[in-house]
Amino acid sequence: xxxxxxxxxxxxxxxxxxxxxxxxxxxxxxxxxxxxxxxxxxxxxxxxxxxxxxxxxxxxxxxxxxxxxxxxxxxxxxxxxxxxxxxxxxxxxxxxxxxxxxxxxxxxxxxxxxxxxxxxxxxxxxxxxxxxxxxxxxxxxxxxxxxxxxxxxxxxxxxxxxxxxxxxxxxxxxxxxxxxxxxxxxxxxxxxxxxxxxxxxxxxxxxxxxxxxxxxxxxxxxxxxxxxxxxxxxxxxxxxxxxxxxxxxxxxxxxxxxxxxxxxxxxxxxxxxxxxxxxxxxxxxxxxxxxxxxxxxxxxxxxxxxxxxxxxxxxxxxxxxxxxxxxxxxxxxxxxxxxxxxxxxxxxxxxxxxxxxxxxxxxxxxxxxxxxxxxxxxxxxxxxxxxxxx
Numbered sequence: 001x002x003x004x005x006x007x008x009x010x011x012x013x014x015x016x017x018x019x020x021x022x023x024x025x026x027x028x029x030x031x032x033x034x035x036x037x038x039x040x041x042x043x044x045x046x047x048x049x050x051x052x053x054x055x056x057x058x059x060x061x062x063x064x065x066x067x068x069x070x071x072x073x074x075x076x077x078x079x080x081x082x083x084x085x086x087x088x089x090x091x092x093x094x095x096x097x098x099x100x101x102x103x104x105x106x107x108x109x110x111x112x113x114x115x116x117x118x119x120x121x122x123x124x125x126x127x128x129x130x131x132x133x134x135x136x137x138x139x140x141x142x143x144x145x146x147x148x149x150x151x152x153x154x155x156x157x158x159x160x161x162x163x164x165x166x167x168x169x170x171x172x173x174x175x176x177x178x179x180x181x182x183x184x185x186x187x188x189x190x191x192x193x194x195x196x197x198x199x200x201x202x203x204x205x206x207x208x209x210x211x212x213x214x215x216x217x218x219x220x221x222x223x224x225x226x227x228x229x230x231x232x233x234x235x236x237x238x239x240x241x242x243x244x245x246x247x248x249x250x251x252x253x254x255x256x257x258x259x260x261x262x263x264x265x266x267x268x269x270x271x272x273x274x275x276x277x278x279x280x281x282x283x284x285x286x287x288x289x290x291x292x293x294x295x296x297x298x299x300x301x302x303x304x305x306x307x308x309x310x311x312x313x314x315x316x317x318x319x320x321x322x323x324x325x326x327x328x329x330x331x332x333x334x335x336x337x338x339x340x341x342x343x344x345x346x347x348x349x350x351x352x353x354x355x356x357x358x359x360x361x362x363x364x365x366x367x368x369x370x371x372x373x374x375x376x377x378x379x380x381x382x383x384x385x386x387x388x389x390x
Contacts, residue, residue, distance in 0.1 A: 020226040025302045026295045030231040032138045033287040035317055036384045038130050039280045042191075043348065043373070045126035046275040051116045053155045053162075054089025061114050062092055065129070065152050069096050072137045084155065084165040091115070091154040093162045095170075096136060100147040100298065106180045108298040109149045110135060110290070111163070111245055112187040113156030122275045124268035125156070128187030128259075131287040135294050141307065145299035146182055153245045156188075157269075163245035167252055177252075183220050183297050186246040186258035190286045192279035193265040194388070201228060201286055202239035204258040209241075209250050216255040217241070224257050224293050231292025232285050237262055259286055275348065276371035280386050316341075316383035321374055325388035330362040332376070341378040345387065348373065364389055 048064060049057040069079055074096055082093035100106070112128030120126070129152060136150045155161030171179045192198035203224045206217035225236040239260055241247070246256035261282075267273045294300075320333040332343060343362065345354040348371060356362055367389050374385045 020223065020230065020296075022230050023295075023302050025304050025308075026292050026300065027231055028304060028308065029138050029142065029295060029300070030288040030292045032313075033134050033284060033291055034314070035280065035284045036314070036382065037134055037137070038284050038287060039373075039384045039386055041130035041133055042122055042126050042275050042278065042280060042283070045114075045129060046120045046122050046348075049120060050118065051114060051121060053086055053091045053115045053158055058091055058115055058154060062094060062152075062154070065094050065114065065133075068133055069136065069150075072140055074098075074136070074140065082162075082166050082170060084162060084169075086155055086158055086161045091162065093154055093166050094152040095166075096150040098136075098139070098144070098148045098150070100145050101143050102145040102299075104147055106182050107147045107149050108144075108182050108294065109151055109184045109249075110187070110294055111149075111151040111153060111184065113153040113162065113245055115154045115157050115162075116273070117157045118269055119267075119271040119273040120275075121268070121273050123191030123193075123261075123265055123273050123278050124189045125187070127189065127191030127278060127283045127286070130283060131187055131190065131290050134287050135291050138291055139294065139300065141305065142295075143301045144295070146297070148294070148298050156245055160243070160245055160248055164248040167248040171249070172252065181249070181254050184246045184249045184254055184256045184258075185224070185290075185294065185297060186244055186256065187286075187290065188244045188258065188260060189265070189268055190259050190261050190283060191265070192261050192263065192282035193267065194277055194279050196263045196265075196279070198261070198263060198279050198282035199233075200235040200237055200262040201289065202260040202262050203228070203236050204239050204241045204246070204256070204260055206241045206250055206256050209247075210253050213250065213253050213255050217250075217257060220255055220297070221257045223296060224259075227293035227296050228289040232289035234285050234289055259290065275386070276388075314381045314383065316376055316378060316381045319376060319383055319385070321385050321387060324385075325390040326364055327390050328363065328365045330364050330374075330387065332360045332362065334360070338378050341376055344375045344377075346373050346375060
């Protein structure tokens with residue numbers, strides 16, 4: 001882990017924002033991040049189990065990711081598998097490439113790992129995984145000047161094995177550089193802990209290692225802070241880049257930045273790094289910041305596409321369930337134009353426990369303490385929210 005003195009960290013965290021223009025199209029796309037998709041992806045990721053590198057669960061997670069991209073409409077020739085071995089076990093990185101319009105041979109990389117140890121790893125790093133999926137879904141047909149690679153690494157928990165393999169066998173071959181990289185933007189452990197006040201995200205900055213890329217990292221990290229302020233409700237602070245998947249890139253002189261939760265959970269690497277203990281709303285907000293920043297780094301078009309202009313926003317995404325955690329009565333707050341709806345509470349396996357129709361006050365006193373899913377449907381729209389009953 002890279003170290004930084006408290007004085008230097010303070011001076012960076014209080015640095016004033018540089019001017020960076022707000023772009024309405026970027027905000028519109030950031031607003032397309034779906035709380036329902038984030039919550040659903042986290043739950044599915046959790047259900048895949050302990051994804052130790054080389055395990056069956058690890059391979060199942062890889063296939064789950066690959067199928068997500070195929071469902072988004074990415075073609076087979078955009079999807080690359082990068083296999084590697086570790087301790088006589090086999091695993092793979094997943095790389096999806098979206099070609100840029102002006103600089104097709106220069107890449108913005110957004111990445112994070114999907115392996116875990118001891119537990120399902122919903123915070124570390126189902127949180128980053130779910131955001132990369134949302135960014136890829138939203139930007140699939142959005143023209144960007146620079147090419148984007150969406151990369152899911154395995155082997156991070158064993159010492160950055162997957163990212164090290166990718167850098168030293170794909171980015172470089174026989175020590176000859178093959179890929180021109182603009183910036184590497186990593187997402188790791190951005191799930192928060194449900195009991196914390198998760199309103200601030202760390203923006204990772206290179207402050208050691210290869211000194212020649214430190215200034216460039218400082219610049220892009222400042223841009224990341226700006227984008228976070230512009231396109232999400234989150235506050236930002238600066239954290240020194242540490243031992244995660246951008247480090248093999250940094251060691252080769254590439255420019256890096258990334259997101260990491262400000263209030264650090266003590267649950268990663270334990271059996272308790274579960275869906276129940278993460279904060280999906282925090283992940284949703286980090287997702288908005290990530291989509292805004294990725295558009296900035298890759299220089300997305302500032303004009304809305306016709307498909308985006310006509311895209312019907314799910315009105316149920318704005319629902320509010322409160323109080324949450326709840327003990328007796330759960331209130332449902334809906335947009336005024338939604339009159340007919342169905343509400344259902346299920347356990348985490350999907351078993352239905354309670355149903356209601358057109359009711360905005362739900363008696364949950366008969367349910368045991370724990371974590372549940374609230375599913376609301378109206379017409380052909382659905383929203384899913386995490387509910388804690390105390």
